[in-house]
Amino acid sequence: MSMELIVALSMGAALFGTGVYGALSQTNLVMIMMGIELILAAALVNLVAFWRYLHPDAMEAQMFLLIVMTVMAVEMAVGFGVAIARFRSRGSVEMEEAQELKG
Amino acid sequence: MSLQVFFLLVFGGAAVWFGIVVFLTHSMVRSALALLFSQTAIGAMFLVMQAEFLGVLQIMMMATEMSIMAIFMVMFMMDPGGLGEMDMKHQRKTSLAAGLVAFFGALAVAVFADWGPVATDIPDAGEQVRLLGFELLGRSMLIFESAGLTILTAMIAATAVAVQARERKPKP
Numbered sequence A: 001m002s003m004e005l006i007v008a009l010s011m012g013a014a015l016f017g018t019g020v021y022g023a024l025s026q027t028n029l030v031m032i033m034m035g036i037e038l039i040l041a042a043a044l045v046n047l048v049a050f051w052r053y054l055h056p057d058a059m060e061a062q063m064f065l066l067i068v069m070t071v072m073a074v075e076m077a078v079g080f081g082v083a084i085a086r087f088r089s090r091g092s093v094e095m096e097e098a099q100e101l102k103g
Numbered sequence B: 001m002s003l004q005v006f007f008l009l010v011f012g013g014a015a016v017w018f019g020i021v022v023f024l025t026h027s028m029v030r031s032a033l034a035l036l037f038s039q040t041a042i043g044a045m046f047l048v049m050q051a052e053f054l055g056v057l058q059i060m061m062m063a064t065e066m067s068i069m070a071i072f073m074v075m076f077m078m079d080p081g082g083l084g085e086m087d088m089k090h091q092r093k094t095s096l097a098a099g100l101v102a103f104f105g106a107l108a109v110a111v112f113a114d115w116g117p118v119a120t121d122i123p124d125a126g127e128q129v130r131l132l133g134f135e136l137l138g139r140s141m142l143i144f145e146s147a148g149l150t151i152l153t154a155m156i157a158a159t160a161v162a163v164q165a166r167e168r169k170p171k172p
Helices: A003-025 A029-053 A060-090 B003-024 B028-048 B052-076 B092-112 B125-136 B141-162
Strands: none
Touching (some): A003 A029, A003 B028, A029 A060, A029 B003, B003 B028, B052 B125
């Protein structure tokens, strides 16, 4: 078993855990988005590790990585759009003050 | 310990540490900068894993993205400098437990799963870009085009949501 693969996946796991903590613990919309960015970054690390150490000839992995980067960009764009709309209407992006969004 | 493992530990450790700093500091600017350093360290990990094109792409893309994020954070936060040490966390114990479960769960899979034989030979940087180009403009073209279209749709949707609605003048 490759030590390099395990180290890379372990770092991905640590980034994932940090991102989950951040996304759940923060009250500010922008900070929640930062947690989600870390979760997606962990997915990127794992994808590159799988490509490099298991299937270096399969370029689908790199293509998939570009798709995840696209998701990161889309998440930022839509998230900031929602943040601006929220800030204009309520003057704050604190999620503690967004109780009306509860179903 | 091979040189690759050493550098993976260094840059991976830096990425995780700066990721933690994002949620430790009270200053929003520092949070954005910490996330920028974390993403840059991840780009360096890609370079260590010999994915040169993706590593450079990650560093360039995240440098831009995090700079924009820093501007938004300064705009939106009540205390962007963190001088008032406002507490912006809730459900701390649940979040910490969820984070730890996620970490140890993923770590257990990484350590105990049978990943099979490890590849030793990989295409060089130029060959990787050539193969990726053929992949993007060949078999995966539809997916690639869909990603572009998704970004365009998201840009239009985000602008439509963010633009202030004009009040219509009442008809005389």
